[in-house]
Structures are given as structure tokens and as C-alpha cells.
Amino acid sequence: MPDYALMNQCLYEGKAREVEQMTRDALAGGCSVREVLLEGLIAGMSVVGEDFKHNVLYVPEVLIAARAMKAGMTVLKPLLGPGGDTNSTGRLLIGTVRGDLHDIGKNLVCMMAEGAGFQVKDIGVDQSVEKFLAAADEFKPDVVGMSALLTTTMSYMKVVVDGFEQRGKTGIKLAIGGAPTSQAFADEIGADGYGADASGAVDLFLSLLEKKNAPAQ
Amino acid sequence: MKPEHWETFKKAARLEKMPQVPVALIIDSPWIPGYLGIKHLDYFLNPEVWFQANLAIHREFPEIIFVPSWWMEYGMAAEPSALGGKIKFWQDNTPSEYPMLFRIEDMDSLPEYDVEADAFMALTLHRIRMQRQRILDTGEILPIVTSRGPMCTASFVRGTTEFMMDLVEKPEWAHKLLDLCTRLVIDWLKAQARAMGPTVGGIFVLDDIVGFVNEEHYEEFAHPCLKRICDAFPKDWVKIYHNDANIDACVEHLPDAGFNVLNWGKQTDIAEVKARIGGRLCLMGNVNPLEVGVRGTPAEVRAATLDVLEKSCGENIILSVGGGVSPGMPRENIRAMLDALNEFNTSRAHA
Numbered sequence: 001m002p003d004y005a006l007m008n009q010c011l012y013e014g015k016a017r018e019v020e021q022m023t024r025d026a027l028a029g030g031c032s033v034r035e036v037l038l039e040g041l042i043a044g045m046s047v048v049g050e051d052f053k054h055n056v057l058y059v060p061e062v063l064i065a066a067r068a069m070k071a072g073m074t075v076l077k078p079l080l081g082p083g084g085d086t087n088s089t090g091r092l093l094i095g096t097v098r099g100d101l102h103d104i105g106k107n108l109v110c111m112m113a114e115g116a117g118f119q120v121k122d123i124g125v126d127q128s129v130e131k132f133l134a135a136a137d138e139f140k141p142d143v144v145g146m147s148a149l150l151t152t153t154m155s156y157m158k159v160v161v162d163g164f165e166q167r168g169k170t171g172i173k174l175a176i177g178g179a180p181t182s183q184a185f186a187d188e189i190g191a192d193g194y195g196a197d198a199s200g201a202v203d204l205f206l207s208l209l210e211k212k213n214a215p216a217q
Numbered sequence: 218m219k220p221e222h223w224e225t226f227k228k229a230a231r232l233e234k235m236p237q238v239p240v241a242l243i244i245d246s247p248w249i250p251g252y253l254g255i256k257h258l259d260y261f262l263n264p265e266v267w268f269q270a271n272l273a274i275h276r277e278f279p280e281i282i283f284v285p286s287w288w289m290e291y292g293m294a295a296e297p298s299a300l301g302g303k304i305k306f307w308q309d310n311t312p313s314e315y316p317m318l319f320r321i322e323d324m325d326s327l328p329e330y331d332v333e334a335d336a337f338m339a340l341t342l343h344r345i346r347m348q349r350q351r352i353l354d355t356g357e358i359l360p361i362v363t364s365r366g367p368m369c370t371a372s373f374v375r376g377t378t379e380f381m382m383d384l385v386e387k388p389e390w391a392h393k394l395l396d397l398c399t400r401l402v403i404d405w406l407k408a409q410a411r412a413m414g415p416t417v418g419g420i421f422v423l424d425d426i427v428g429f430v431n432e433e434h435y436e437e438f439a440h441p442c443l444k445r446i447c448d449a450f451p452k453d454w455v456k457i458y459h460n461d462a463n464i465d466a467c468v469e470h471l472p473d474a475g476f477n478v479l480n481w482g483k484q485t486d487i488a489e490v491k492a493r494i495g496g497r498l499c500l501m502g503n504v505n506p507l508e509v510g511v512r513g514t515p516a517e518v519r520a521a522t523l524d525v526l527e528k529s530c531g532e533n534i535i536l537s538v539g540g541g542v543s544p545g546m547p548r549e550n551i552r553a554m555l556d557a558l559n560e561f562n563t564s565r566a567h568a
């Protein structure tokens with residue numbers, strides 16, 4: 001049985017090489033991919049998320065921990081079933097909307113989502129509805145996340161929501177976040193949900209997935 | 218800013234006992250064009266539109282000390298533009314800045330900067346020289362030079378996420394980039410001071426990115442640069458620092474860096490900031506700019522303002538919002554803030 005507590009600790013400290021090696025060793029020792037993912041990587045990353053929330057960790061430490069997590073994931077990914085990701089929690093496409101270049105919060109959301117087992121495609125900042133739609137065609141996400149930090153750019157989220165709506169029933173769930181947004185704003189523009197912080201975002205994505213996968217009434 | 222405003226601001230910054238709590242706001246291109254219904258591009262590029270806009274606001278609120286007085290800016294474009302950042306302009310929004318230093322090691326190949334001649338720094342300096350006399354003729358002065366700080370500038374050039382990782386993974390390169398940005402900031406502030414002339418007696422440094430690092434990183438990376446900047450200017454100049462991200466890790470160190478005034482965000486209650494640092498820094502804050510300033514009713518603004526003032530006990534405080542004025546803050550809420558301040562000052566005078 002691998003020392004998952006130690007693996008979590010290495011991940012927490014951002015020791016990418018150690019995490020990668022421990023992931024390999026755990027697999028070689030006969031552990032299942034799922035167990036290593038859950039107990040070795042995801043468990044470590046959730047402590048990182050908690051400590052960030054409480055000002056124990058700051059942005060650089062979170063980024064470095066997330067990279068260690070990624071190092072472990074590169075070992076697991078090819079083994080996660082045919083296509084590489086059928087066992088993943090879900091697929092998240094995310095970006096900051098047009099005119100807005102704030103991305104610290106979005107990047108943290110990406111990391112926590114990856115930490116929770118999502119396949120994440122981050123299209124970066126200043127993204128138009130066309131870019132969101134094109135990326136969705138290619139990546140086939142379950143959830144599309146939009147971030148905005150400016151009151152002047154949050155209205156663009158509605159443009160993206162409308163863009164997806166005009167596509168007709170794609171089944172894709174739309175999530176929003178960023179300091180000036182709120183659940184009320186999500187309701188107003190017809191988004192499927194709002195997340196207040198990185199862990200709230202992950203809970204939101206999970207609940208949206210459940211809704212998406214629930215059999216139609 | 219009128220000369221008497223500046224005298225008041227300096228007294229408050231030096232922690233002198235004030236008969237009345239003063240009020241100061243940072244207003245700039247995120248707020249002004251929307252407030253006056255003009256396009257951002259016209260605000261930046263049409264000198265007449267810019268002049269009349271600032272004049273209108275100074276006339277509408279003669280009791281407010283605007284920091285840094287009349288601000289010639291292109292959003293946050295000036296500093297990164299001198300180090301090769303890509304700048305994108307919008308009709309109805311402040312510009313966006315894109316990092317272009319994809320490998321930090323490439324900073325060694327950057328052409329030497331020249332604050333007098335580079336990109337939006339050169340244009341800003343020219344605007345200062347063009348508008349200066351006209352501003353002085355209105356009875357206002359230009360007492361403060363302004364720059365984004367070294368961490369903020371480094372993040373613009375390198376990308377925030379990348380730079381945050383550099384702090385951990387390539388600390389020697391992070392130091393090098395910060396050294397470059399610190400030199401740039403000092404030279405940039407000095408160039409503005411030359412263009413503005415002898416009315417200058419203060420620096421204003423805005424650096425939110427400092428708020429994303431822990432105390433150890435603050436001490437290693439940010440503090441020495443901030444101190445170098447403050448030390449590069451006369452001792453009796455007022456040094457104002459703005460950071461509306463997290464100030465938890467840095468706040469106790471700011472007086473040692475050389476700052477006199479702190480403008481911080483809504484996240485930290487003034488009672489806490491006062492307890493930690495109130496005797497050593499003048500606090501410029503911190504009514505919540507968005508949830509209250511923009512979205513609140515005048516009654517909510519009044520309550521929030523009185524809350525800030527009461528917690529400050531009227532000592533070592535310049536009333537402001539927690540950060541810059543948010544786009545969309547309406548006239549009646551600014552008035553409500555001023556009325557609440559009057560109420561507080563009057564009741565204090567009678568006490």
C-alpha cells in the first residue's frame with residue numbers, strides 16, 4: 001500500500017518529480033488508477049484548496065502544487081480508459097470573456113477542477129463568443145465556465161450564453177464566476193449556475209454534471 | 218487638486234491630528250468615461266475631451282481630493298508598453314495588456330528601455346507637458362507622480378501566473394525581472410516629476426500583485442523593490458500605496474518600505490487594519506466600492522461610510538473607497554458618502 005499521506009504532502013509542497021515517481025510506483029505496486037487518482041492526487045489537491053481559502057497558502061504555492069498534480073496526471077492519463085479520459089469526472093471548457101484580462105481566479109478554478117478529476121481546456125483571457133463556440137465544437141465539454149472581473153465585461157457573458165442558446169440543445173451547461181457576478185446575475189442572463197470561489201466552482205460543476213447526466217423527465 | 222487639498226492630504230499622511238476627516242478618491246479611466254457618457258478612446262486620445270472631463274468632475278465635487286489629481290493615463294498600458302507588452306484598445310473599456318515575455322530568460326535580450334521615448338510613456342509625458350499650464354490655470358496643481366509597482370509590471374510583462382511560478386522556480390530570474398521593473402518605475406516616476414514641475418511632492422504606487430504572495434515571498438521579492446522606490450524620492454515626499462488584493466501578508470511591512478498612506482480593498486475591515494498598523498500609516502479607505510458604492514442605495518452608502526469612520530475613530534484616516542472608484546458608481550452614492558462624512562465631522566466637532 002503506497003504512502004498516500006506522503007504523496008499528498010509532496011503534492012502540497014509542489015514536488016512534481018516526487019509525485020510523478022510515486023504515481024508510477026503506486027501503479028507498479030498494483031494499485032488501481034482510480035485509487036491513485038483519488039487518494040494520491042485529488043485528496044492532496046483538496047487540502048491545497050482549503051488552505052488557499054484560509055490564507056495559509058498563496059497563489060504561487062497553489063500553482064506549484066497544481067503542477068505537481070499535473071505531473072501525476074500525465075502518468076495516469078493514458079491509462080484512464082480508451083480515449084484517455086472516459087473515467088474522468090467530466091469535461092470543462094473555461095475562459096475569461098472578451099475585454100477582460102483578469103485570470104488569476106480563473107486559473108485557480110482550473111486547477112481545482114483538474115484536482116477534482118476534470119479534463120480542463122482553458123482558452124485564456126479576452127475570449128469572444130465565437131472562440132467559446134469553436135472551442136466547444138472541438139473539445140465537446142460538459143460544462144463551459146466563464147470568468148469576468150469587470151462590471152463592464154460581465155455583460156458579455158450574456159452574449160456567450162445567447163450564442164450557445166442559438167445553437168439549440170447542446171446539453172452543455174453554462175457556469176459563471178468572478179467577483180462582480182452572482183447567482184442572481186446567472187439567473188438573469190440564463191446561465192445554469194454561479195460559483196463564488198474555486199471550491200464552490202468545483203461543487204457547481206459537479207452538480208451541473210449530475211443534472212446533465214440525469215435521465216430526461 | 219487644489220493647493221489647499223494637497224496641504225490637507227499631506228497633514229493626514231503625516232498622521233497629524235485633523236480637525237475634519239478629509240475625503241479622497243482615486244478616479245481614472247475605468248470610471249470617468251462611463252460617468253460622463255464618453256467613449257474610452259475619445260477620453261484617451263482627444264485632449265479636449267480629457268481636459269473637459271476632468272474639469273467637470275473636479276468642479277462637481279470640489280470637496281473631494283482626487284488622487285493623483287489630474288491623471289494622464291492609458292489604463293494600465295504605460296508600464297508594460299515600455300517593456301514590450303502588447304496593448305489592445307477598446308471603444309468602451311480600458312485597454313488590455315498582454316504579456317510577451319514567454320521565456321523569462323529572454324529579458325536579457327529586451328532592448329534597453331527609455332521612459333522619455335517608449336510607447337505610452339512617451340505619449341503620457343507629452344500629454345502632461347501639453348496640459349500642464351492649462352490645469353494650473355484652473356487653480357489646480359499636479360502634486361503626485363504615479364506608476365504601477367514592480368510586481369504588477371513584472372506580471373504584465375511575463376504573465377501573472379508565469380511570474381508567480383517564477384518566484385518559486387526561477388527565483389534568480391524573478392529577482393532580475395523585478396530589478397528591471399523597479400528601475401523602470403523609478404525612472405518613470407522621475408520623468409513624470411520633471412514634466413510636471415515643482416508642484417510635485419508625492420509618489421503613488423499601485424501594485425495589487427503584491428497581494429498574491431505570502432509574507433516570506435513579500436519580504437524576499439516585493440519589499441526590497443518597494444523600499445528602493447520610496448528611497449529614490451525625497452524623505453518629505455508623501456508616498457501612497459494602493460493594493461486592493463490581499464494585504465494580509467504585507468501590511469505590517471509597508472511603513473518600513475517607506476509608505477505613508479495605504480489604499481486597500483474591501484476584504485479587510487478597517488478595524489483590523491487600524492489595529493495592526495493604524496498608528497504608523499494613514500488609512501485611505503475603505504467603503505466597499507462595488508457591492509455598496511455601485512450597487513448599494515444611498516442609505517447603504519451612508520451606513521457603510523459611517524461604519525468606516527466610526528471604526529477609524531476619526532484618526533489617521535482619509536475617507537475613500539476600498540480601491541479605485543468602480544465603474545458605474547452613481548452621483549447620488551458619491552453624494553451620500555460626502556453627506557455621511559459631513560454628518561460625522563459635524564458630530565465630532567460638537568463632541
Ligand code: B12
Pocket residue numbers: 099100101102103104105106108109144145146147148149150151152175176177178179180194195196197198199200201204245246247292293310311312313314369377378425426460461462482506507539540541542543544
Ligand atoms: C489582481 C487584479 C488585477 C490584475 C489582474 C492580473 C491577472 N492576470 O488576473 C491587474 C493589475 C492586471 C488588473 C487590471 C485591471 N483591473 Co483589476 N483587480 C485585481 C484585483 C485586485 C484582484 C482580482 C483577483 O485576482 N482576485 C483573486 C482571485 C482569486 O479571485 P477572483 O478573481 O474573484 O476569482 C475567484 C472567484 O471569483 C471564482 N471565479 C473566478 N472565475 C470563475 C469562473 C467560474 C466559471 C466560476 C464558477 C468561478 C470563478 O473563483 C476564483 C477563485 O476563488 C481586483 C480587486 C478585488 N479584490 O477583487 C481588481 C479589480 C477587479 N480590477 C479592477 C479594474 C478597474 C481593473 C482595470 C480596468 C484597471 C485599469 N486602470 O485599467 C484593469 C483591467 C484591464 C482589462 N481590460 O481587463 C476593478 C473592477 C471594477 C469593476 N467594478 O468593474 C477591481 C474590482 C478593483 C477596483 N477598482 O475596485 N487588475
